[in-house]
Amino acid sequence: MTTSTRGAKTPAVLVLEDGRTFRGRAYGAVGETFGEAVFSTGMTGYQETLTDPSYHRQVVVMTAPHVGNTGVNDEDPESKRIWVAGYVVRDPARVPSNWRSRRSLDEELATQGVVGISGIDTRALTRHLRERGAMRVGIFSGEAVADEAALLAKVRAVPEMKGADLSGEVATTERYVVPAIGTKRFTVAAVDLGIKGMTPHRMAERGIEVHVLPATATVEDVYAVSPDGVFFSNGPGDPATADHPVSVMRAVLERGTPLFGICFGNQILGRALGFGTYKLKYGHRGINQPVQDRTTGKVEVTAHNHGFAVDAPLDRVSDTPYGRVEVSHVCLNDNVVEGLKLLDRPAFSVQYHPEAAAGPHDAAYLFDRFVSLMEGQRA
Numbered sequence: 480m481t482t483s484t485r486g487a488k489t490p491a492v493l494v495l496e497d498g499r500t501f502r503g504r505a506y507g508a509v510g511e512t513f514g515e516a517v518f519s520t521g522m523t524g525y526q527e528t529l530t531d532p533s534y535h536r537q538v539v540v541m542t543a544p545h546v547g548n549t550g551v552n553d554e555d556p557e558s559k560r561i562w563v564a565g566y567v568v569r570d571p572a573r574v575p576s577n578w579r580s581r582r583s584l585d586e587e588l589a590t591q592g593v594v595g596i597s598g599i600d601t602r603a604l605t606r607h608l609r610e611r612g613a614m615r616v617g618i619f620s621g622e623a624v625a626d627e628a629a630l631l632a633k634v635r636a637v638p639e640m641k642g643a644d645l646s647g648e649v650a651t652t653e654r655y656v657v658p659a660i661g662t663k664r665f666t667v668a669a670v671d672l673g674i675k676g677m678t679p680h681r682m683a684e685r686g687i688e689v690h691v692l693p694a695t696a697t698v699e700d701v702y703a704v705s706p707d708g709v710f711f712s713n714g715p716g717d718p719a720t721a722d723h724p725v726s727v728m729r730a731v732l733e734r735g736t737p738l739f740g741i742c743f744g745n746q747i748l749g750r751a752l753g754f755g756t757y758k759l760k761y762g763h764r765g766i767n768q769p770v771q772d773r774t775t776g777k778v779e780v781t782a783h784n785h786g787f788a789v790d791a792p793l794d795r796v797s798d799t800p801y802g803r804v805e806v807s808h809v810c811l812n813d814n815v816v817e818g819l820k821l822l823d824r825p826a827f828s829v830q831y832h833p834e835a836a837a838g839p840h841d842a843a844y845l846f847d848r849f850v851s852l853m854e855g856q857r858a
């Protein structure tokens with residue numbers, strides 16, 4: 480067990496691009512960092528959040544007031560490193576306690592060079608972001624805490640999330656295989672746009688051998704593995720920039736290979752079908768978002784991490800170059816499109832996270848639907 484007080488006395492300041500500031504104490508690494516300020520409502524699963532590549536270039540504000548209570552273990556990361564650009568917590572645990580804990584969160588953030596801030600009113604900050612929308616932010620600690628006007632100028636020089644093309648910065652550069660658990664039934668080519676580790680695992684549990692390919696994979700690379708199905712992962716950045724995966728996906732739709740997309744993958748399917756995408760005011764991030772599966776009427780509580788969404792009509796079936804498409808899932812908080820289903824081809828996607836790392840397992844059936852599509856193709 481590690482008790483950490485590092486940085487506890489070092490002043491830090493969080494500066495939003497609209498000029499609002501919050502003063503607190505350094506948490507994790509001391510220095511400065513920049514990104515898009517977003518809030519996550521997850522009460523648990525901070526390791527999964529920190530290591531989700533979709534958070535690349537985002538400063539995550541935790542609405543849960545106590546963070547770090549269970550320390551850091553070696554089992555829960557969703558990728559090889561922490562991806563968040565900065566971390567904001569109200570009241571960090573001083574003494575982590577859990578049988579799996581190896582070190583404190585404060586130590587882990589510091590070791591990985593992630594600048595954070597603690598001791599600020601995260602409720603006020605979250606309400607501000609909810610009212611004004613996600614915006615650019617900087618966290619400065621130690622010697623970096625200087626005159627606020629200079630800090631604000633630095634924050635306003637940071638690139639916006641809109642227009643950011645980031646998959647190439649987080650995805651694997653080498654292909655790798657996640658073997659099926661038990662008997663192998665199917666082969667899937669998974670295009671890594673920022674994939675979380677749990678996603679291929681959920682497929683492997685269903686007898687799928689998953690070939691994870693770099694974001695730059697071509698149609699030839701995808702079909703070189705003789706896939707029964709093709710998967711497009713979650714990932715950071717603005718889907719409007721993802722022209723390459725959109726063109727690969729169109730080729731997959733053309734051939735009629737079973738296709739499944741999660742989050743960024745859903746946005747790419749939307750674009751491949753000819754719909755637009757747009758930036759949400761402050762996005763959905765957390766593990767308690769109500770979604771309705773309109774194909775069954777059932778409501779599920781789901782994990783989300785998205786700042787963009789697909790602009791598709793909710794009230795009717797759309798005609799697209801790949802046949803008829805319906806919005807299969809919708810967020811019950813704000814009617815945002817949470818899933819797409821093709822009626823004439825074996826393809827569907829969801830905007831949220833059925834792999835549930837962290838989060839409730841209500842949406843695990845979507846991996847079974849992918850398996851059914853692949854079974855259907857064989858029959």
Ligand SMILES: NC(=O)CC[C@H](N)C(=O)O
Pocket residue numbers: 533712713714715716717718741742743744784785786787788
């Ligand atoms: N988790 C994801 O795949 C996020 C997709 C996209 N970057 C968004 O913010 O909407």
